[in-house]
Amino acid sequence: MTLRVAVVRFPGSNCDFDSLHSAQRAGTEAYFVWHRDTDLQQADAVILPGGFSYGDYLRSGAIARFSPIMPAVQKHAAAGGPVLGICNGFQILCEAGMLPGALVRNGRLSFVSRPVTLQVEQTDTAFTNAYEAGALLRMPVAHGDGRFAASAETVRELEANRRVVVRYVSSAGPAKGEDNPNGSINDIAGICNAQGNVVGLMPHPDRAADPALGNVDGMGFFTSVLTWSSVAATR
């Protein structure tokens, strides 16, 4: 049976097709679910794609998190089901309290759209187990509100429990200056929940998962779910 991946579309999602295409290229049966639906249609995994849901009104993700589909997404995650939030999807997961912290205005205020280098620090997640620990990936960021912020205690807890999944780095070591595109605390680009089934990141693996684009570094985010234990066990 093919693994089913629901890509949730909100009004203002604009990376919905990128995520759908990437998930399909990974060999899953990916399909769209509208934000006003309340049923994930037997999804094995869920992707909240990038974009500007509700025009980023109030705060990025603040209104989308109350969409009718979200209780189903939360129930799916609470049962151990994989949920990936990319960019605006990450913002929605934080607003919904499914991941800690918040994504706030970039440190230099400007919208940043360019490739960055990431290091994979945590591979025991539903979306990064296809990577080697320490792998360096190149993929684009495209956001205005991507600076991860959280209380000192939350950041300590994330670091102590190795819940930083990907971090901004330079190709030769820790991030310096512009290597961190938004001023994110501890150069954090993506995090996971304690169980590793919910992952959010600001960079776009969905824009780096097709040879036609000249970069497949992001493909692992879409293939990892095929080998994630809780999903694999049910096949």
Added chain:
Amino acid sequence: MTYTVHVRVVPRAGILDPQGQAVEHALHALGFGAASKVRIGRAIEMTVAAKNADEAREQARKMCDKLLANPVTEDYEMEIEG
């Protein structure tokens, strides 16, 4: 009864506020060296139907906690007119 509720949401102290910093620099460049600790937030004004001012305040507080402010990064204050 209806009450006018003014909510002010500001970035929590200790959270870098690059907008506030940029505006502070601009003020200094314009000769307003007296300005410091500039913070930029948002103002929300609404009409709330309630039996009395306390109930209006309580409802507005719930709205802030649930949607209008992000408890991770923002603080809020409100004033009730009615």
